[in-house]
Amino acid sequence: xxxxxxxxxxxxxxxxxxxxxxxxxxxxxxxxxxxxxxxxxxxxxxxxxxxxxxxxxxxxxxxxxxxxxxxxxxxxxxxxxxxxxxxxxxxxxxxxxxxxxxxxxxxxxxxxxxxxxxxxxxxxxxxxxxxxxxxxxxxxxxxxxxxxxxxxxxxxxxxxxxxxxxxxxxxxxxxxxxxxxxxxxxxxxxxxxxxxxxxxxxxxxxxxxxxxxxxxxxxxxxxxxxxxxxxxxxxxxxxxxxxxxxxxxxxxxxxxxxxxxxxxxxxxxxxxxxxxxxxxxxxxxxxxxxxxxxxxxxxxxxxxxxxxxxxxxxxxxxxxxxxxxxxxxxxxxxxxxxxxxxxxxxxxxxxxxxxxxxxxxxxxxxxxxxxxxxxxxxxxxxxxxxxxxxxxxxxxxxxx
Numbered sequence: 001x002x003x004x005x006x007x008x009x010x011x012x013x014x015x016x017x018x019x020x021x022x023x024x025x026x027x028x029x030x031x032x033x034x035x036x037x038x039x040x041x042x043x044x045x046x047x048x049x050x051x052x053x054x055x056x057x058x059x060x061x062x063x064x065x066x067x068x069x070x071x072x073x074x075x076x077x078x079x080x081x082x083x084x085x086x087x088x089x090x091x092x093x094x095x096x097x098x099x100x101x102x103x104x105x106x107x108x109x110x111x112x113x114x115x116x117x118x119x120x121x122x123x124x125x126x127x128x129x130x131x132x133x134x135x136x137x138x139x140x141x142x143x144x145x146x147x148x149x150x151x152x153x154x155x156x157x158x159x160x161x162x163x164x165x166x167x168x169x170x171x172x173x174x175x176x177x178x179x180x181x182x183x184x185x186x187x188x189x190x191x192x193x194x195x196x197x198x199x200x201x202x203x204x205x206x207x208x209x210x211x212x213x214x215x216x217x218x219x220x221x222x223x224x225x226x227x228x229x230x231x232x233x234x235x236x237x238x239x240x241x242x243x244x245x246x247x248x249x250x251x252x253x254x255x256x257x258x259x260x261x262x263x264x265x266x267x268x269x270x271x272x273x274x275x276x277x278x279x280x281x282x283x284x285x286x287x288x289x290x291x292x293x294x295x296x297x298x299x300x301x302x303x304x305x306x307x308x309x310x311x312x313x314x315x316x317x318x319x320x321x322x323x324x325x326x327x328x329x330x331x332x333x334x335x336x337x338x339x340x341x342x343x344x345x346x347x348x349x350x351x352x353x354x355x356x357x358x359x360x361x362x363x364x365x366x367x368x369x370x371x372x373x374x375x376x377x378x379x380x381x382x383x384x385x386x387x388x389x390x391x392x393x394x395x396x397x398x399x400x
Contacts, residue, residue: 045084051148052077052398055156057252059372059391068391069257069383076148078115086202086274088122091132098147113146116166127174134171136162136184137246140210141280141316144287146250148397154287156370156393157252160352161267161313163274165250167204178213188245202227204244221277243271243297253393254372258384265389266375267335267350270309272298273377278314289317301341309381310338325360337382351375351383368395 053076060068078096085091096115118132144151144164150156169186184206194201208222227244249266256264276293292314315333322328330353337348356370373390376383 041085044086047082049080049082050078050398050400051080051150052150053150053395054397055393055395057233057253057255057391057393059254059256060354061256061385061394062388062390069255073135073253073255078148090120090122091118092120093117096147127172128336130171130173133166133168134184134186135164135166136169136186136204136206137162138206138208138222138224138274138278138293139164139207139291140222140278141218142278142291149399150397151366151399152393154317154327154329154358154368155331155354155356156368156395157254157265157352157354157372158249159266159315159317159331160332160350160374161246161269161315161335162249163246163269163276164247167245170202179211181209183207186354189232197365202243206244216283217279217281219277219279221275223273223275225273226271244274247271247274247295250355256389264384266384267311267313268384269312269313269335269382271297272297273342285321286319287319287359289315291315292293308340310337310340312338327358328356329358330355335382339381348377348382349375364398364400366397366399368397369393370395 002083004376016033028189033203036071047185054072055076056070056072058068058070076096076098078094078098080095081093083091083093093114094116096113098113111167116133116135118130121129123129139162142162143154144162145153145156167186167188168191169184171182171184174181182359184204186204186206188204188365204224205226206222208220210218210220212218224244224246247269249273252265254265274293274295276291278289278291281290293314295311295313297309312336313333315331317331318328319327332354335350352372352374354370354372356368358366358368361367370393371391372393373388375388376385
């Protein structure tokens with residue numbers, strides 16, 4: 001199968017290209033007329049939002065000698081501040097306590113961290129330049145659960161191959177009447193710099209576009225790639241070149257204890273190049289989401305020797321409003337290993353089926369119940385738990 005890799009000279013070229021694009025965007029952004037600035041003594045407009053979520057689980061592994069993993073998850077909480085400094089300048093700061101992202105211990109459970117922060121410069125009515133930790137991924141329409149921000153997702157868990165996160169970088173966003181786009185350049189988390197010994201190199205380039213001109217049907221697509229060959233985390237150069245930082249997901253609210261938690265229930269996707277298309281259909285109280293894509297990574301050691309690592313992924317989700325306050329939802333997602341080292345793709349696939357309900361107990365308070373079952377092959381580079389598992393989860397969230 002074909003692969004998409006970039007050589008060392010191309011890696012340097014893309015780093016110089018990125019520096020040039022960044023400088024150009026800053027030049028354009030700072031050249032925007034300082035019109036409609038706030039008058040002397042006038043304070044910026046600040047809006048606050050609070051998200052709270054508590055969940056519980058009863059999950060069991062299909063392994064002899066294992067007991068169910070049950071109990072309450074650590075509380076998720078978030079305080080968001082949206083600041084309008086002037087007509088063209090705004091920012092968003094999210095302080096989140098996300099134990100599945102920032103640690104499972106007592107400190108990780110109680111201590112908030114800066115989970116997301118962006119600076120927005122509005123270049124025109126349709127185009128915005130964003131810096132900070134912009135959201136990175138190829139999803140266009142589906143809701144996604146992240147820490148306490150969960151009410152946009154009709155299920156409790158995400159799909160087994162939802163590749164989205166946030167990382168240090170820059171982003172250009174276009175929003176027009178019927179179409180939209182965004183283009184992101186980033187690296188990783190924290191102050192992620194290249195090293196003087198030539199290691200920790202590589203950049204992520206993510207672009208996507210969407211058609212939103214219909215109330216019934218919307219469609220979008222995008223592609224992301226990381227510079228450098230043999231990119232991590234699966235390649236022999238994992239300490240030299242980093243792959244797409246969102247390839248392994250952004251952690252989940254399923255915890256399988258010693259079998260692994262956090263990202264372990266998400267497929268270990270190839271992190272060199274990922275392409276995805278998605279669509280949303282809305283009609284008569286029903287929302288239908290469809291998506292599919294392809295991921296590849298060259299010269300990896302996912303199977304003990306250097307081989308191309310390739311995978312197909314996709315899914316379908318349905319939410320139906322039974323009343324104004326009560327809905328039923330279901331989702332099926334799939335990831336299949338297409339690597340050259342695999343002789344039988346059917347025996348190296350993963351699938352997840354979710355079935356749930358949601359009830360708006362009071363205004364802003366949503367209660368969910370979900371049944372989930374996941375099938376994993378123990379001989380696939382995609383699998384991280386290497387065992388089938390299933391169970392029930394519950395979730396209560398406030399969003400105001």
